[in-house]
Amino acid sequence: MVNSPIPKDLATECKKAAKILNSFIDPIEAKGPDKVIPQTVLQNAKGFAIFTVIKAGFLVSGRAGSGLVISKLEDGSWSAPSAIGTGGMGFGGQIGAEMTDFVIVLNSKDAVKTFTKGGNVTLGGNLSVAAGPIGRTAEGAGSVSLGHAAAIFSYSKSKGLFAGVSIEGSIVVERKEANEKFYHRKVTAKELLSGQISPPQQADVLYRALNLSVPRTSKINSSVNSNRFSHPPPPYTSDSGGNSSNNPFNEKNKESPKSSNVTQRATSFHSTSGKPPLAPKPPMPPRKNVETAVAAFDFQGEQDDDLSFNKGDIIIIKRKTNSTNDWWFGKCNGKEGNFPANYLELK
Helix, strand or coil: CCEEEEEEHHHHHHHHHHHHHHHHHCCCCCCCHHHCCCCHHHCCCEEEEEEEEEEEEEEEEEEEEEEEEEEEEECCCCCCCCEEEEEEEEEEEEEEEEEEEEEEEEHHHHHEEEEEECEEECCCCCCEEEECCCCCHHCCCCCCCCCCCCCCCEEEEEECCECCCCCCCCCECCHHHHHHHCCCCCCCCCHHHCCCCCCCCHHHHHHHHHCCCCCHHHHHCCCCCCCCCCCCCCCCCCCCCCCCCCCCCCCCCCCCCCCCHHHHHCCCCCCCCCCCCCCCCCCCCCCCCEEEECCCCEEECCCCCEEEEECCCCCEEECCCCCCCCEEEECCCEEEEEEEEHHHHCC
């Protein structure tokens, strides 16, 4: 389903952008793992421009649309979004109208800066454009080369299918009025994309979609300075993850080996029944610290390495970061996986 190209308020544009991005990165929505933007491209992106365009005309055609641009900050978090509009002219024999969703991957900081200068950005003029590689097979075959990549990769879908529609020649403009209305004051794209403006809560749905593009290993192995998740976080109180024990989860204690001198001990005792007395049980090893928590909400995983659980389940925490606003690793009901820490009620 193609989204509306009609300019809307920025909160609505965030929802639309999240929906569009998910259709390019979720194998289910994309109709297969070979129809998604490769993880390498997503992981190395410095930002995204996401928008919908309508193209209409006869012989001479015009195109217009709306969306937003967002950048990745130095700490790996995402900037506040900036509203954009698109337009352009073309020639060809197309009769009628067609709507297309676009995800433009900004491959460099310079590409992001182009959107902060307050003027018009001509795709293919100010910025070199290349059709982005598609699918995991492209990534596995080594066709994703970021060393000499174009400034931006272009991905397009029409009627839910990859369309390969060219965006070259399109002009992108900053929608200053939409930004001012959303942020309740005059702001510039430079302020927004450089991180000078705090990420708005109304954009959480977009941040969740963006974080889906980050490989899960990087989420669990580093402390993310962000209050956003790939999954919608439930209501939670202040951080409590940093005060718990730093001891990692230890494996179950193996059964202590039986003593080799049981026979000697048995024969050294006198028994009136004629049976040797039982050897004394070896002392139980001290119980090692195991950190657990109770699930405060149901969590249904979306990826193979997610740990699903229901409210009230006991979660064994095996790896954690210093923040409950992060992905942790644990075990529940005999299965292991990653889960959002703020779904737990920590003791």
